[in-house]
Amino acid sequence: MxxxxxxxxxxxxxxxxxxxxxxxxxxxxxxxxxxxxxxxxxxxxxxxxxxxxxxxxxxxxxxxxxxxxxxxxxxxxxxxxxxxxxxxxxxxxxxxxxxxxxxxxxxxxxxxxxxxxxxxxxxxxxxxxxxxxxxxxxxxxxxxxxxMQVHQHQSDQPLRIAVSRRQPLQPIIERLHPAQVIEYMPLGSCSLKSCLVAEGKADCYLRLGPTGEWDTGAVQVIVEEAGGRILDSQFASLSYNQRETLANPDFMVMGQAAVPWQQLIKATSSDRIL
Missing domain, CATH: 3.30.540.10 (Fructose-1,6-Bisphosphatase, subunit A, domain 1)
Structure with a gap:
């Protein structure tokens, strides 16, 4: 209540x-x-x-x-x-x-x-x-x-990935399995791209670069309640109010849980915030 x-x-x-x-x-x-x-x-x-x-x-x-x-x-x-x-x-x-x-x-x-x-x-x-x-x-x-509900992605469909209007695409491409067919969906605002995943218009959003916990706080619960997840670039959970700085690591907003995300997206370790 x-x-x-x-x-x-x-x-x-x-x-x-x-x-x-x-x-x-x-x-x-x-x-x-x-x-x-x-x-x-x-x-x-x-x-x-x-x-x-x-x-x-x-x-x-x-x-x-x-x-x-x-x-x-x-x-x-x-x-x-x-x-x-x-x-x-x-x-x-x-x-x-x-x-x-x-x-x-x-x-x-x-x-x-x-x-x-x-x-x-x-x-x-x-x-x-x-x-x-x-x-x-x-x-x-x-x-x-x-x-809202995340999209029920089928293996024969392109993977729809939300991307920034302002950041280069190549670092995203390098994180993805080369055999996967990708459809890129440009949009501004970190939270709006995450909401694209929550409402099923995109399957995934990879965020590379600086963000703060205020960029993921509201969308964390929205995405989870829609059936998705937000994890860091090592496929580990984010944390809130646990460090002196509120800087986030690179993170991934993923839709349908049945998609083999760890086969499609390469995990990294260089951007982990300690």
């Missing part, structure tokens, strides 16, 4: 933050700067971040918040948190700046070290993806709600 009571207010908060992003996107009334890690941040990220934090604080004043756009408290202060909010106010800032429209709001609730509630809102399409643990995953477009 705790999760179900939170779901609708969190969906509303994500949509409100998305409306802030969309208004600034359409008007062009934002500025961009570089963070210390050289990734971009805009005044739109920060405006959405402030709105989400204010709403979540009012909703659950006793639950702490981790956001990509706020200072991360030391592990010694957060390691014993039983639950916390994990947010990315705008996943896909590069897409926002590049004017593709492929950016999203991401809000997760992590309980006892694992995501239990996830909401992703895509302002351009007015689509909300959401899930709570043990209750299924759903896609909502306006008032139309459909339950």
């Amino acid at each position: 705790f999760l179900s009571n939170l779901l609708e207010p969190v969906k509303t908060t994500a949509r409100e933050a998305g409306a802030i992003l969309w208004e600034m996107y359409q008007s062009g009334n934002f500025t961009e700067q570089q963070k210390q890690d050289s990734s971009p941040v805009t005044t739109a990220d920060l405006a959405a971040n402030s709105h989400i934090i204010a709403k979540l604080t009012a909703l659950t004043p006793h639950i702490p918040i981790i956001s990509e756009e706020t200072h991360l408290v030391p592990l010694s202060q957060r390691s014993d948190w039983a639950r916390y909010w994990l947010i990315d106010p705008m996943d896909g800032t590069q897409e926002f700046v590049a004017r593709s429209g492929d950016f999203a709001v991401s809000i997760a609730l992590v309980e006892h070290g694992w995501p239990a509630l996830g909401v992703i809102y895509w302002p351009k399409e007015d689509v909300t993806y959401y899930a709570t643990r043990s209750n299924g995953a759903f896609k909502q477009h306006k008032n139309l709600i459909n339950r």
Whole structure:
């Protein structure tokens, strides 16, 4: 009941933050700067971040918040948190700046070290993806709600892989079995590509390169409730709030469990975050 009571207010908060992003996107009334890690941040990220934090604080004043756009408290202060909010106010800032429209709001609730509630809102399409643990995953477009399920891939079909619009394709190709027929599906935003797998439009998404736990928190529960998995490049589980840094290793979002993923995708060890 705790999760179900939170779901609708969190969906509303994500949509409100998305409306802030969309208004600034359409008007062009934002500025961009570089963070210390050289990734971009805009005044739109920060405006959405402030709105989400204010709403979540009012909703659950006793639950702490981790956001990509706020200072991360030391592990010694957060390691014993039983639950916390994990947010990315705008996943896909590069897409926002590049004017593709492929950016999203991401809000997760992590309980006892694992995501239990996830909401992703895509302002351009007015689509909300959401899930709570043990209750299924759903896609909502306006008032139309459909339950999501990963694609039941057949061995004689091409493997549909979601890929970035902004990153080179060759590193992905090198990870795949050369005999497998591949259909590549370009889309912006890490979370939106993961949701493609959850709703069955893609079979897999390989993420190579820097991400944070806020990039996988919400989609972790959405993908799992749709029948898929998110694993690191060694086919091991991700972790949450276990390290001083919240950097993710390279990871894979995989659909149907019956697909022989370890035969189709080469495991690597060089990108493991310790």
